[in-house]
Amino acid sequence: MSQTLPDTISSGQFNACADRIATTARALAGKGWTPATSSNFSMRVDADHAAITVSGRDKGKLGRDDIMLIDLQGHAVGTDARPSAETALHVQLYRRWPMVGAVLHTHSRTQTVASRLFAADGVIRLQGWELQKAISGHDTHESVLEIPVFPNTQHMPELVARVDAWLDAGRPLHAYLIDGHGIYTWGRDLAETERHLEALEFLLDCELDLRTLRAS
Amino acid sequence: MSQTLPDTISSGQFNACADRIATTARALAGKGWTPATSSNFSMRVDADHAAITVSGRDKGKLGRDDIMLIDLQGHAVGTDARPSAETALHVQLYRRWPMVGAVLHTHSRTQTVASRLFAADGVIRLQGWELQKAISGHDTHESVLEIPVFPNTQHMPELVARVDAWLDAGRPLHAYLIDGHGIYTWGRDLAETERHLEALEFLLDCELDLRTLRAS
Amino acid sequence: MSQTLPDTISSGQFNACADRIATTARALAGKGWTPATSSNFSMRVDADHAAITVSGRDKGKLGRDDIMLIDLQGHAVGTDARPSAETALHVQLYRRWPMVGAVLHTHSRTQTVASRLFAADGVIRLQGWELQKAISGHDTHESVLEIPVFPNTQHMPELVARVDAWLDAGRPLHAYLIDGHGIYTWGRDLAETERHLEALEFLLDCELDLRTLRAS
């Protein structure tokens, strides 16, 4: 893939982002959270740009050449490659929050099943789990962590509008699920975002197990 | 194993197929989808021939010598080795569809359990999962993906007849389950077939999980 | 460990058995089937002797020195080491059947849970699974494979008597479970015994999954 960079971004800067994304993608693929070329990942490069996975690549074999530059309107910059179909959901987060440094979207079995199970409620409410403290800003298991579940659609602007509506209503948002389709989460940098993703997967696993066991 | 090739097939061509099948078999065995020498795999070599796994080998240790040449009537070509007992199901697909380039049959726990659970219905209907888009020809989660479940039998012509009857009725077919016995799926080439198999396993996993959770 | 051999058994012969047992033990430990030093494994050396794991060793780190020689009354031969507490169950099988060449006892989560669930029935009946064909002597999924579940006891002669009673009643026996305690299975050689064990674990997994799903 040929990637020309703007004067304000050095190749060292872009390559460091691309390598970090690729390493993370291979690790998440190794856990089985990116089945059949699903999932996409991005990192902020500067105030106006992000690096994101090229559409349709196998995340278990991702390398530097599978990452491209985009602006925060989601357009390719300096390349003919096509960014992930869901790029609009990534750049929405970078535009709204200057502090957001990375966005991860995965598609694990647990994330997918939880999204179907709670789709009618429109939200999963987590409470009483010590690991909620792994989400930045949470310092006790007693708080309630709400994760909305939005209806799936192949039309991205509908999803962008649902995220905007949730935030415009002043509700806290650390992650969201899309029905039958997996999770989006983010953080100040890639390390914090990976911690959020690991904790959310664990919490969803526990919530589903407990639901089955309580019924028995 | 001694394998003599017809003049129209070079040893390079056959060996490339055999190596690709063996690599895929070892990867699928590593996931636990080929318990106790079950499962079989094939690739089309040309318009009249396919390469297929020899009967009864441990799929976790498969090498080039465990792959043999057959014609599309399922007869061994240039070897005394015995092809998989279910060869008739592979060649049926190559004969009906010139575009089919590979066929994979595995026997995972999920495939096996799902086949028993839906045997009385005779079909599993998948809808609302984003990953249905991983099946070629599907571009939305809103379509219905039907996977028939055929009764098991030790007599292959019965199974061949059931597949023919489904297709002759004009129903779409991307994969089928055999009751208590695993899945068959195929594609234009081995990479597409592997993607189909990975997506179908994921979808069946999700469908079974959701069924248990919805009852709780 | 110091192991003196009788004149009729060469060190090469004993060491080959010990190495085969150790390799198998490490592989089964890697699957999590031997938690906390549980499980024991043996191979026939000749008409009057077997090699068996020394009591209480971590099966994930087993080496040649963790294997000792016994006679078919279960007594140590040429060593001060203590054989597994359940040695009587191994030698019972070698005495009754000259064809038995290896015995494996593991303690997986699935084997343990299945034994508790079916303890009151005293037997698990498997039918309709293609993988039943992996058990020697079975050539169709239509047969019924019965696996008895015996009550657990710390007194080995009680268990020996239950196995004898089952066999003396003329009932087929390929494996048995002990309540809360895991499985015993055997075969003509270690390879066949490993195939039996792998197939039985798979069949028990499927049977438990199907039971949960059918109730949902």
Next chain:
Amino acid sequence: MSQTLPDTISSGQFNACADRIATTARALAGKGWTPATSSNFSMRVDADHAAITVSGRDKGKLGRDDIMLIDLQGHAVGTDARPSAETALHVQLYRRWPMVGAVLHTHSRTQTVASRLFAADGVIRLQGWELQKAISGHDTHESVLEIPVFPNTQHMPELVARVDAWLDAGRPLHAYLIDGHGIYTWGRDLAETERHLEALEFLLDCELDLRTLRAS
């Protein structure tokens, strides 16, 4: 990290403890039992000191520098590093029992779900499992092994008081769960503590599976 040692503890002695803890931590992290920097581990160094994990480190990447020295009141000794927030629960055990040589606190999915499920009962009673014999002092599956479940709190003295109250009532204690938060267990040395932890995870897994299956 800079660690100054008291004259009575050699650097070889401290480093041996630190390396053993780090190795164990990485192994437990590899099983997924320490999600998102949770969990903490310690070993007794002498009658008045223990080595413990520094707060907030990723347990999958733990090295010697992530371990620090504390006294048995839980204060840092010879370092500015901050010990785990739950240090008070470790030193309580070293103070009460001179025989205790290691304490492990993990946070697996099974431990976490079991703690929620049995929180209202305040205790899990295990009986009939052969693997109860892996807990020191238990020599039959017929005994009852009680594991209390204490309410979670961010205030450690409350938990210390609950453990004291259980012990002051003269009830046996080999491990305890904290609601939504994982398990604590201990032993004479790290090897025995690891065996206890492995056996308890297995027993909780089995107990939860059996509960779901018995309801089906």
